[in-house]
Amino acid sequence: MLMISQADIRSDWWRGAVIYQVYPRSFQDTTGDGIGDIKGITGRLGHIASLGVDAIWLSPFFTSPMADMGYDVSDYCNVDPMFGTLADFDEMMTEAHRLGLKVIIDQVISHTSDQHPWFIESRSSRTNPKADWFVWADPKPDGTAPTNWLSIFGGPGWEWDGVRKQYYMHNFLISQPDLNFHNPDVQDAMLDTVKFWLDRGVDGFRLDTVNYYFHDKQLRNNPPMVYDTDGAGMETDTNPYSMQNHLYDKTQPENIDFLKRFRALLDSYEGRASVGEVGDGPRSLNTLALYTTGNDKLHMCYTFDLLGPAFDAGYIRKVMQTVLDTVVNGWVCWAFSNHDVIRHVTRFIESPQEQDRVAKISATLIATLRGSICLYQGEELGLTEAELAFEDLRDPYGIRFWPAFKGRDGCRTPMVWESAKPHAGFTEGARTWLPVPKEHAARAVDAQEKLADSVLAHYRATIAFRKSHAALIDGDMTFLDTNQDLLAFVREKGGEKLLFVFNLTREPQNFTLPKRLGDVMPVNLPGFSSKLEGGIVKLDAIDVFCARV
Template identity: 85%
Template sequence: MATEAVSRTDANWWRGAVIYQIYPRSFQDTSGDGLGDIKGITARLPHIASLGVDAIWLSPFFTSPMADMGYDVSDYCNVDPMFGTLADFDEMMIEAHRLGLKVIIDQVISHTSDRHPWFVESRSSRTNPKADWYVWADPKADGTVPNNWLSIFGGPGWEWDGVRKQYYMHNFLISQPDLNYHNPEVQEAVLDTVKFWLDRGVDGFRLDTVNYYFHDKQLRNNPPMVYDTEGAGMETDTNPYSMQNHLYDKSQPENIGFLKRLRALLDSYEGRATVGEVGDGPRSLTTLAIYTSGNDKLHMCYTFDLLGPAFSAAYIRKVMTTVQDTVTNGWVCWAFSNHDVVRHVTRFTEVPEEQDRVAKLSITLLSVLRGSICLYQGEELGLTEAELSYEDLRDPYGIRFWPAFKGRDGCRTPMVWEAGAPHAGFTEGAKTWLPVPREHAARAVDVQEADPASVLHHYRATLAFRKAHPPLTDGDMTFLDTNQDLLAFVREKGGESLLFVFNLTRMPQDYTLPKRLGDCLPVSPPGFASRLEKGVVRLDALDMFCARV
């Protein structure tokens, strides 16, 4: 099924768009080295286009030592040889655009690799031209770190450098020093790298850790904080980082000015867009609102609010109503899975027998929420989190916190294409960088293509349903009163109103329609048969209802 995706060409194409995230290392290998590459992405673009998505998002493919799987960049303007060449990237862009797909690439600009030429020069002395391009600070009188800031990857957020006899700041790995955005030269250099890709024709950027660019100039200590972990994106109770209220090491007010500069650059090109990753604990939605308001900063952002274990009507309504109250003129991008969290079929499933049902209900729900949406490679197959041994791990976060936290490798295993082929068609080489689980191979693309009732076919039909109804792209969303077990809302735009009722429990539920809705005409979205009896909606376990109102 290589039907071409239909992509909107207007400047607001991103608003309500469906974006497919590709993890290049695990998508398709064409060289036989067991690592995915850009030529592999090009070869598999027809599969993505057949889903009916609007854009692809590529996780980092830049030159890197790969200490954090490419999120430690040593050259922002080149392709790492393990993925191919700039010519390969250009060919991929041409094919994507031919198929009607926009191309969004990661920008990891809060920090670099310690092998980036900028940092190599910065650490060489306290007087070189780039001496102030990173966050350097003197030790305390007793030689200890400048303050109590922590690294997300464990331990202090500072590392001693014997040449400069100073500490440098790192929010992540020791080998990922933070850039000093208080220096205007750093901002100019970063914007130049963004311009490089804009000139090459990319349609947008996913901005990694977008609220981490600036730090408090006074280096004030963070106070302690008790987290509300419901719906959190990572295992917060395993990492001391979550024990601080991060008032000073991220989300600083100066970030607004830089985001405006970035937006101005993108606005000088036609039809470009940004989606920012905001990780700011309980303040995430407030930060998102600030960063996307006013049409002069980011186009949209996503948070980790739906990337945690909570899959209940009460929790999802709480998140969505908070968005409506907080993000008054901004825009949100939602996802249930990505490269940083346990796959949502595993998170949301209670027993193996319901995996397909959960996979189908999840995409149906995601596709009717207000906002743009991101899909993560393999979720269209209903893939679960891979169970890996410690010896198989490659993720430094997982290695650091094992066994309390197993890391992110379980969601990064290779894509499965042909069930009967070696390594499920991911590579013709002898081995893969991460194992291909047997249970994943059984869900390969070719198997699901042959099954009309598969998760893959459900994704295609559901995304087509979304496109066929304008309210689902960017219409209004109004919640209806229910018990805490049901989620009910109306999406409305241009004279069309659609009612949705979701039962996320494992028990049948009834919902009496409010009389003010008037006559309701049941509509059956793909995979679900809406039942209405004398004004009462009858819902099975893990079920949904849709009607025109």
């Protein structure tokens, strides 16, 4: 395997990078307790490197009570014993860099665990040194919460504390109190935790809920969400959180100055990067533009716009065109799957027979969009969402909203490595923290390694294709007019121009090449074989055409 020196990678390596997300609990267990660990990640880095990706993103592994699977941090500068030790992390970093992989870690800094020493001290009185480190507020005269703000995990966004005789704010679980970023000491403390990991050599940070850091100091109520009179745009979510227009509990203007402080710290180290998660409803793409434009805040952000059920040409063009129009000199990172959403193959397929075809074309599509991309562990195998029984659930969000919503455990089941082994090679222990579906085991890495036309082989070939064309890394993107069934665009950089035409429908489609394109030369695209006949592209169902213009 080719080893890449870190010195050979440009400082803006993140621009156009392919990032592979690892969910540590579910990647590889080496202790037999049925839970993945850092040594397991180290042992499987060879697989990740074989895909041709540029970096890995590790979901949280910090010390935590695990009420929200590590997104409730009680020590930002240590590894939870469940996952190993700091020495294990350092060994993993060394091996990743030896293989030419950058390492991005999850920073969950909008809130802590209620077991964090900061919160324990803060709630002890109204006069202690950390009394103002979290968002505390007096009740209304009738004893109710200070505002109408809601928690994403259900119920009010405030919890009463009998010691301080005040409410504290929590956007997520009651056990995840929100930090008060209006306090400069909180900002300083958080940046110190970032510096701790920078000094250990990490290459970047994924910022969880990056627009949730600040709240409205005046504690104004959110207004209701207003939808079109015909109901267009109204979410069918079972969570009343979507019924509010979240003007005051997140996405506050003060966040910009903090992001500038964060970026200045990263810029004091060489070649570091940041990617923010923006959840801001219909405003998400505008917030993304605000947070990445100007070269002084975040390097890139992603939104949930491509993490939903829509997989049609009109929708994808609308999202991409909005980005092209609003993100002036910023950068976006795209994903179809991650640890919080139903796996995209399940969202996009209409029948089990098209599972591989949809898995392959979605890989090709995301690899040709303008931006960096995140791949989620297991999508390179074409895995679908696991169907779990209520008694198997571990996700508090899923447990809270069952049965209307089944939660996030279905996309978090263990990675499958060896089809014939118990638990598909994830662990040698008797149990796994979540079940391993039989249909996943049949698609294990070792089974797909033997097949030239497997989804795994397609991902490797597609990533190699992307990396071999500069236009796909950071080139311009221009859409061509089509009917609403087809998605056609040109990617261009320097003297290279590549045309792509996607048919995401279940019917054959034709596309007449515009005369202004001049002569085109078809390019072999991994996994697809559409035809060009007399200036007309002949596309099968779920198909794509590529040509050099």
